[in-house]
Amino acid sequence: MTPPLLEARQLVKSFPGVRALKGVNLTLDPGEVLAVIGENGAGKSTLMKILAGVQTPDSGQILIDGKPCVIGSVEDAMAHGIALIHQELNLARTLDVGANIFLGREPSRWGWMDQARIARESALILARVGLNVPPSTPLSALTIGQQQLIEIAKALSIRARVLIMDEPTSSLSVHETEALVRLIQELRSSGVSIVYISHRLGEVEAVADRVEVLRDGENAGALPRPQIRRDAMVKLMVGRELSQFYPHQPHPPGAVAMEAREIRTALYPKQSVSFSVRAGEIVGLAGLVGAGRTELLEAIFGVVPALSGAIELGDLTLRPRSPVESIAAGVALVPEDRKHHGLALEMGVRENLSLANLHRDQRFGFRDGPRENALCDSMIAALRIKTPGPSQPVQFLSGGNQQKVVIGKWLATDPRVLLLDEPTRGIDIGAKQEIYRLMEELAGRGVAIVFASSEMEEILGMSDRVLVMHEGRITGELPRQHLSEESIMGLATGGSSAPLSSQ
Numbered sequence: 001m002t003p004p005l006l007e008a009r010q011l012v013k014s015f016p017g018v019r020a021l022k023g024v025n026l027t028l029d030p031g032e033v034l035a036v037i038g039e040n041g042a043g044k045s046t047l048m049k050i051l052a053g054v055q056t057p058d059s060g061q062i063l064i065d066g067k068p069c070v071i072g073s074v075e076d077a078m079a080h081g082i083a084l085i086h087q088e089l090n091l092a093r094t095l096d097v098g099a100n101i102f103l104g105r106e107p108s109r110w111g112w113m114d115q116a117r118i119a120r121e122s123a124l125i126l127a128r129v130g131l132n133v134p135p136s137t138p139l140s141a142l143t144i145g146q147q148q149l150i151e152i153a154k155a156l157s158i159r160a161r162v163l164i165m166d167e168p169t170s171s172l173s174v175h176e177t178e179a180l181v182r183l184i185q186e187l188r189s190s191g192v193s194i195v196y197i198s199h200r201l202g203e204v205e206a207v208a209d210r211v212e213v214l215r216d217g218e219n220a221g222a223l224p225r226p227q228i229r230r231d232a233m234v235k236l237m238v239g240r241e242l243s244q245f246y247p248h249q250p251h252p253p254g255a256v257a258m259e260a261r262e263i264r265t266a267l268y269p270k271q272s273v274s275f276s277v278r279a280g281e282i283v284g285l286a287g288l289v290g291a292g293r294t295e296l297l298e299a300i301f302g303v304v305p306a307l308s309g310a311i312e313l314g315d316l317t318l319r320p321r322s323p324v325e326s327i328a329a330g331v332a333l334v335p336e337d338r339k340h341h342g343l344a345l346e347m348g349v350r351e352n353l354s355l356a357n358l359h360r361d362q363r364f365g366f367r368d369g370p371r372e373n374a375l376c377d378s379m380i381a382a383l384r385i386k387t388p389g390p391s392q393p394v395q396f397l398s399g400g401n402q403q404k405v406v407i408g409k410w411l412a413t414d415p416r417v418l419l420l421d422e423p424t425r426g427i428d429i430g431a432k433q434e435i436y437r438l439m440e441e442l443a444g445r446g447v448a449i450v451f452a453s454s455e456m457e458e459i460l461g462m463s464d465r466v467l468v469m470h471e472g473r474i475t476g477e478l479p480r481q482h483l484s485e486e487s488i489m490g491l492a493t494g495g496s497s498a499p500l501s502s503q
């Protein structure tokens with residue numbers, strides 16, 4: 001029998017206060033697509049970083065083609081043909097496409113960079129990943145999805161035999177995701193092995209030959225192709241079945257809690273948006289990537305002041321210029337790009353949770369320590385934030401747990417109007433359901449909720465009403481009883497009905 005292309009045996013890795021891997025095994029065969037799934041903090045990224053030489057294990061063994069070997073650095077891993085595409089892209093934004101593909105190992109001729117060769121070879125590799133741009137294109141001109149393809153092109157250019165993708169689709173549009181899935185299938189048939197990490201189980205069903213599940217730093221089980229089904233994956237990940245995934249119940253809507261009037265943003269200065277949301281109502285904001293949803297929510301919250309327009313909150317009319325004003329008026333926004341706008345990475349979980357709330361927790365000018373602590377601890381429990389303790393710096397939490405901290409921070413401000421931008425991106429399925437329950441509970445208490453999401457299922461599952469945006473304006477409004485994938489996609493693509501190809 002031929003040995004697996006790559007094998008990990010009994011890998012152990014600890015961080016201060018956390019045993020991230022407690023003896024994990026993994027095998028990967030040539031030309032196989034292996035999906036690795038598990039809850040936030042299960043150890044997926046840590047395992048991949050070890051295989052790619054970014055981190056070294058405390059103990060355990062790695063074998064390539066059946067031979068034990070030491071992967072002490074990223075260069076070692078590359079020499080063995082292993083490339084990791086990180087959750088956060090690692091490209092040089094100031095360079096062009098060709099330079100990025102060859103970054104760090106530019107071909108040279110007599111001491112000069114061989115531009116002709118860079119251009120020639122990058123054109124070939126770009127064609128292979130299906131990206132139709134000249135190598136001289138500046139990176140900044142590409143969408144996130146296209147940049148992802150550059151990362152893959154870079155890996156192919158070092159002749160990677162193993163391509164590890166850590167949540168590659170979390171910021172991709174529907175079309176980009178479909179294109180990536182096709183590319184993965186092509187790469188597999190050309191003999192490249194792929195390790196694929198994702199919280200989107202539909203995608204896993206579509207691409208994986210085998211699924212390996214991690215739970216709390218241990219192998220929780222594996223599924224061969226015929227057994228890869230959503231319920232089986234969930235059961236292994238969470239350790240129980242999740243019933244009634246969308247807990248949504250329509251509440252009798254109350255008075256109008258917020259009215260946005262004629263909001264114009266810099267992205268689409270010729271368009272304006274008006275809508276209202278009632279107390280206890282959950283409004284979904286749907287649309288394709290680039291439709292202007294994030295810009296709209298940011299303008300309402302005052303992160304980026306609107307070009308014109310106003311927000312009415314009861315008797316109060318606001319022209320939001322800063323989040324401080326909006327918070328005081330009872331509005332909160334959980335941003336999309338949580339890494340950059342949501343967290344103080346070097347500060348602790350508890351401090352981050354209370355950041356947005358400081359102005360309220362003051363007694364005679366002092367911070368109300370005990371109350372703050374109690375609130376934070378209840379958030380950690382409610383959102384099931386996995387941390388060794390409340391003072392752990394958030395930079396050491398797993399990606400999904402960092403996101404939960406941002407959500408908790410804004411929930412702690414006790415808003416009347418809650419704006420959520422892609423609230424469950426990167427979040428595992430158990431925690432997703434917790435977030436839906438929280439939305440439900442808040443709506444039940446009369447909070448008005450507006451949430452933007454690219455996940456059709458969650459828009460359909462959680463909205464009382466959906467507003468669909470296309471190129472900066474609202475192209476339609478659908479009450480719950482008229483919600484369907486087709487009706488939403490039709491409006492999201494500008495009115496013409498173009499149903500999503502079903503996968």
Ligand SMILES: Nc1ncnc2c1ncn2[C@@H]1O[C@H](COP(=O)(O)OP(=O)(O)OP(=O)(O)O)[C@@H](O)[C@H]1O
Nearest residue numbers: 015020040041042043044045046396397398399400
């Ligand atoms: N550099 C670090 N220092 C301290 N703890 C860490 C570090 N890196 C990871 N951890 C901890 O190790 C555990 C596993 O984290 P890891 O990032 O591997 O999870 P994950 O499965 O990728 O989760 P997610 O789905 O949220 O990305 C977590 O508890 C995390 O907080």
Ligand SMILES: [Mg+2]
Nearest residue numbers: 044045398399
């Ligand atoms: Mg991760």
